Amino acid sequence: MLFQATEYIREKINNKYSPKIGLILGSGLGALAEEVKNPLKIKYHEIPAFRQSSIDGHVGQLVIGKFQGKEIIIMQGRIHYYEGYSIQEVVFPIKVMRKLGIEKLIITNAAGGLNDKFEIGDLMFIKDHINFMNTNPLIGKNDNELGTRFPDMSEIYNKDFLDYAKKCAQKINIKTTEGVYAANSGPSYETPAEVKMLKLVGADAIGMSTVPEAIVANYCGMKVLGISCITNYAAGIKNNKLSHNEVMEAGFAVKENFSNLIKEILKNL
Ligand code: HPA
Secondary structure: OHHHHHHHHHHHHOOOOOOOEEEEEOOOOHHHHHHOEEEEEEEHHHOOOOOOOOOOOOOOEEEEEEEOOEEEEEEEOOOOHHHOOOHHHHHHHHHHHHHOOOOEEEEEEEEEEOOOOOOOOOEEEEEEEEEEOOOOOOOOOOOOOOOOOOOOOOOOEOHHHHHHHHHHHHHOOOOEEEEEEEEEOOOOOOOHHHHHHHHHOOOOEEEOOOHHHHHHHHHOOOEEEEEEEEEEEOOOOOOOOOOHHHHHHHHHHOHHHHHHHHHHHHHOO
């Protein structure tokens, strides 16, 4: 199916573009894709073996075109494990992007803040992750053309890419933080006890995505940059109740900073 999906998209692109950069836009962050000039849009459900994302704040389409002078494939909305898809289905678009020639992948998400120093609206560069999803996207027969059976994960989030992105943020005066992202399968948010544990094991932010995508992107040789938008304090930290609306609203509120940062990163990539 990987071949069929890749060919379907390739035919639509029709030699107009040969993007090397991919961007996944998380909850509430999808609006950025609207800035692509003359975009080619392909709904996920049209593409063989792609699954449709069913969550508010995730449009569920590929947006392909030129952005900041760079040819790019944007996933406007992602597919989550908690939607009931298999973990292999969740990461299928990453494999397709690789087959299409993507070399660098920027993965973004909305996340709950665990680190006491974080504030709502902070943009956190992901330096490493902890997989608490209780599954792994590489389970199953290995595709040796994509990567090796036992891939190294000691630098999933490419250090040079991260240093470059930090410089971009400094250049345009956007405050960013850096930390470890942990992923829970969701869809329920964490309990206060789980949040306490996550803090103890060294996580700075918690979300329900990114980890499977980053594992697969690294496995098949892409350079990965991860950015979390801290949309709320994780459960129990401030005695607040969590809601998806709150997460999306915080995402909308940082739209400008987020969008400026991504643009600056793309400009000289
Ligand atoms: N927990 C898990 N996922 C999330 C959160 C959270 O607090 N905020 C946004 N996505």
